[in-house]
Amino acid sequence: MGQGLSCAASQDHRFFSAVHFGDLETVNAMLERDPSLLYQTTYDRQYPLHIAAANGQIEILSMLLERSVDPDMVNRQKQTPLMLAAMHGKISCVKKLVEAGANMLKFDSLNGRTCLHFAAYYGHSDCLQAILSAVQSSPVAVSWGYSRFVNIRDGRGATPLHLAARQRRPECVHILLDNGALVCSSTGGYGSPGTTPLHLAARGGSLDCIRELLAWGADRMQRDASGRIPYVVALKYRNGTCAALLNPSSAEPLVWPSPLKFISELNQEAKALLECALMEANREREKNILKGTGYSLPSPSHSDDGTDDNISEASDTELCCICFEQVCTIEVEDCGHQMCAHCTLALCCHNKPNPTTACLTPPVCPFCRSTIARLVVAKMKDCNDADQDIGDGGSPKLRKSRRSLNFSEGSSSFKGLSATFGKMGGRGSGRIAAENEWVDKP
Template identity: 55%
Template sequence: MGQTMSCGKVHENDLFVAVRNGDLETIEAMVETHDPTIFATARGHSRQSALHMAAMLGRIEVLSFLLDRVSFFSNPDVLNRYKQTPLMLAAIHGKISCVKKLIESGAFILKFDSLFGRTCLHYAACYGRSDCLEAILAAARTNRIADSWGFSRFVNTRDEGGETSLHLAAQYGRPECVQILLHNGALVSAVNGFNGYQGNTPLHHAAEGGSVECVRELLAWGADRLQPDLFGRIPYLLALQNKHQACAALLNPSSAEPLVWPLLLRLMTDLNLETKSLLEKALKEINMEREKSTSNTTTHSGSFPSPAPSVDDNTSEASNVEECSICFERLCAIELKPCSHQMCAHCTLALCCYKKPDLTKPSYEAPICPFCRCSIVNLLAVEITNNAAAELERSPSIPRKPRKSCEGSSSGSFKGLSAMSSFVKKGGRISGKVAAACSEASSNKHLRTAGMSSHPCNPS
């Protein structure tokens, strides 16, 4: 009897050593020659199974074999001492291949552990595993969760402390995860309080942790800088208390509010990824320029976009890309639908952000095209030919020739100038070309007037 128990113990150790080393041949031999109940054993204080260890270490071949060939793992939601599933451990350690395989095998993404009451989504956001986060969210859209629980409810699921996945991503400084969650319907101003108590928002956590990128992202999605916590502290005070000066500058209530991601673009479900990427980049550049003007700094270690180099007209003609007729500074990157007029991403954002979104109202007014006055239904990225794509990536503010499509009618020009004036008010800055042209025209007019008044034939 003692010899039998000793052999069993050796086999158990061999199993976990083989899983740790990724020795698939040894594991296959155990399935064929030994009692399959050996795979039901757990190891360590946390009582991890072989499937937990394979998921945690990223042994995808071993994991696939255990799921497909071992009957004990026909249900992939095996629990350890803390009721954590292999999917949770794979998300914690960022093993994306194991996450996908476990989801394909039917792992339940809405399991809560007994340690913090968190799901695999919480852990992926907390540890900054953006690829695992996207895989879990993609599964939630097609999984049985979408029908029974609801996708939006799943994204905003709270742990036992009232924290959503967005709270955790902001608290631990995971800007990529913050962005992914916001684009998938995470509530930017969710509070973690219970029983009527006013808790912390994700912006409070980001300010306390000193993550500038998370603060920028949350503010761009409309996070309230004046929202108090349980003790009446706004995020600005938390940033000051923890000596995060960069975050405090962004959260200062006396500074200008950053541009907010337009409500129109949030509700535009058919907005393609390329267009969204261009608009996100433009939004970040605009807000960084505002930060630069607020802090009155000349250099910031490359955090702000550098001035664009000038390019002659020959390069403009060769690239076959026209200049934005609103700001006369950047290339046309966005096409308005259904009218097909084109603008740069910065001016498109200014057009859509003309009014601050009111999230309490179910309806919204679609922005109007500044050229033809028709309602904008959708936005598309402009197809850039030749070397213009590389030029746009290298310098998004390359000067270009005026657009030919707007030179034909005076009414179109007046509309463009009218729209440009509204953008100047909104953006807080004037194009160098336009300012210089206006100054020159004013000087010439003054000289002509002075010359006429001093002419001897001019009546006094």
């Protein structure tokens, strides 16, 4: 009898080893002889499907699913194969399990976490994005609601955003915020104070995570259960550079204007341009804050690369007529007027909510005063076309000055807008806004 048990154990070990290393031929042969191996488990109750998912063996995983194996079988910690695939960053297995109908709302028994928590915690941004994309077209979005799923809490009240911030995962932080994660969500329940993602980023010392959270409106004055603001947390864990940026007395950052409808409907290319402009403007603010503090940014600012400092005269006719420093990259779709991404972003960020209706009024084009309903990437004009439109007006610089004069005459508030937008500081000028020049969050 003992010998029989030993032979069975040896056979199981050989089978699980073949699954682990992706030996499809051996796995198929052994299953043909003994189909019950599909439901054998290891000492910690890992099924073959768990082992295939955790090790990225997509061929074996696909073969097991074709044999009608339940994609939601759980191990000792109530973890599903989808959780393990997300934990280990096996994107092909994540997609295959989702296609097979794996339940994305399963919670494990260890920390009460879902596959979304695991992808965020371990920093697998591709798995995170795949799960979020799948949820949008799944019954989960209908039964639970997409926003509720993005902000799903684990057993300790932490959302995936909390975990990504704590583990220094800026890419995951960005994806979650872009998909509706609540930037100021607290781990405390029923209105009691708790830890926010900004507190956890301050504790972990991740500047990139702090930048993302602040750019999406994180509150530097929000207190945790101990009454501490993120600035105090950063000081406690000796993250001096983070503390300097989180200091309540330092200038407020520019915040992504997410409440505006046309901002949420931007195509990816236009959105990327505006997001880049926002981060560059905030980096200029950071350099101003850190000047004289003894701290410095660990990575070079994108605004220092010098790629746009020298713009040839051939492109002068395409310069933004508000700042005269950046090339026009954004266009108002209805009227066709163009601006650079920095000035477009400033126009949106400076828009204030109506206190009586608590809603945001769409900004208007600074040139023709028409309401902005949609922004697109600007179409670059050929220099020859620009010359024909202007006629024999002389040098490109003279043509540029004539365009600015015409625009300023056509809009009574143009001068005020130009002065306001100048506070952002462009890549070309290198100008850094003073602390009292920065506006409050929208």
